[in-house]
Amino acid sequence: MSKQAPGVRIDGLTVTYNNLPAVRNVSLELPPGTITGIVGESGSGKSTLALSLLNAVQPPGRIAAGSVEIDEIGNVVEFAAEQIRRVRGSQIGYVFQAAQNSLNPLKTVGKQLLDLGRSHGVEDLRGLVRDAKDLLGRMGLDGARVLDSHQHELSGGMRQRVGIMLALVLNAHLVVLDEPTTALDMITQSTILKIIREVHEERGLTTLVITHDIGVVAEVADRLAVMYGGRLVEQGPTREVLASPQHPYTRGLIRAIPRLTGDIDEAQALPGRPPTLATVPAEGCVFRERCPLRMDVCDTVDPAAEAYGTRIVACHAVKVKEHA
Numbered sequence: 001m002s003k004q005a006p007g008v009r010i011d012g013l014t015v016t017y018n019n020l021p022a023v024r025n026v027s028l029e030l031p032p033g034t035i036t037g038i039v040g041e042s043g044s045g046k047s048t049l050a051l052s053l054l055n056a057v058q059p060p061g062r063i064a065a066g067s068v069e070i071d072e073i074g075n076v077v078e079f080a081a082e083q084i085r086r087v088r089g090s091q092i093g094y095v096f097q098a099a100q101n102s103l104n105p106l107k108t109v110g111k112q113l114l115d116l117g118r119s120h121g122v123e124d125l126r127g128l129v130r131d132a133k134d135l136l137g138r139m140g141l142d143g144a145r146v147l148d149s150h151q152h153e154l155s156g157g158m159r160q161r162v163g164i165m166l167a168l169v170l171n172a173h174l175v176v177l178d179e180p181t182t183a184l185d186m187i188t189q190s191t192i193l194k195i196i197r198e199v200h201e202e203r204g205l206t207t208l209v210i211t212h213d214i215g216v217v218a219e220v221a222d223r224l225a226v227m228y229g230g231r232l233v234e235q236g237p238t239r240e241v242l243a244s245p246q247h248p249y250t251r252g253l254i255r256a257i258p259r260l261t262g263d264i265d266e267a268q269a270l271p272g273r274p275p276t277l278a279t280v281p282a283e284g285c286v287f288r289e290r291c292p293l294r295m296d297v298c299d300t301v302d303p304a305a306e307a308y309g310t311r312i313v314a315c316h317a318v319k320v321k322e323h324a
């Protein structure tokens with residue numbers, strides 16, 4: 001059973017930078033074999049949450065509370081540096097947001113691929129190169145040529161696809177993709193996401209895709225989790241969240257995307273701006289400044305995440321409505 005899609009349970013996770021919480025008391029389950037999309041505006045804590053899955057939060061950041069329990073691996077929050085290095089790449093594949101610039105400028109992609117394979121004890125390096133070419137080919141690139149290239153010879157979109165290839169090539173069964181398609185145009189984006197979905201199904205993966213664009217993940221994710229100001233404000237099956245968003249922030253995000261509302265004239269930008277670490281309120285609901293449903297209680301009490309059927313929502317107004 002060791003090569004099956006693992007389940008992941010994030011429980012009560014708080015991550016701080018200089019003691020200010022960027023992720024606050026987040027609980028989220030990634031069921032085995034599913035694709036979960038985490039969405040939210042810039043600064044909502046998505047990347048910090050993704051880094052926590054690899055215990056890769058860098059100082060001044062620190063995991064202040066909670067656990068990230070991954071089947072067959074354990075609670076990675078407690079892992080020492082060497083322990084986590086061994087599972088990164090081989091058991092948890094990842095492409096971080098800066099993937100377009102994270103290649104070594106002095107080495108060809110192929111050389112970096114071999115380094116990656118060797119550092120994880122891959123014996124069949126020829127097989128690794130074959131798999132890499134196959135993945136690149138599926139993403140519309142000439143695999144042999146890309147492996148012979150240096151970073152500066154590749155466009156932003158090509159580098160991004162190289163990043164995805166590197167995340168998948170070691171055959172990890174948990175894959176974390178942070179903004180995997182931002183450098184790509186809409187059509188290429190949707191092709192790449194389709195390929196991610198195909199590979200996910202062929203190999204039996206558990207996948208986490210992070211994006212600020214809810215339209216991007218709507219096509220591929222089984223489940224959606226919406227973050228705002230470090231809090232997870234709503235989560236549930238994608239279709240349900242899109243068809244009947246409960247949290248006013250989720251509603252705002254969906255309304256802002258013409259291809260989700262189906263009518264370009266009806267798309268409305270979400271007014272206001274998200275908080276920064278310095279301005280995020282220490283008490284009460286993090287979304288209240290922009291919320292059309294704000295009530296007195298929102299100023300003082302942070303709403304708990306509560307289950308409503310298949311949905312989990314953290315909102316006082318939703319709670320009042322549900323109990324009315």
Ligand SMILES: Nc1ncnc2c1ncn2[C@@H]1O[C@H](COP(=O)(O)OP(=O)(O)OP(=O)(O)O)[C@@H](O)[C@H]1O
Pocket residue numbers: 017022040041042043044045046047048049059060061097212275276277
């Ligand atoms: N190294 C750091 N030092 C200090 N603050 C940080 C650091 N990294 C992130 N932050 C802050 O933590 C908060 C969450 O950032 P994070 O990158 O996780 O959000 P995000 O939702 O992924 O946003 P983006 O899409 O812009 O990356 C932001 O307010 C950000 O400014």
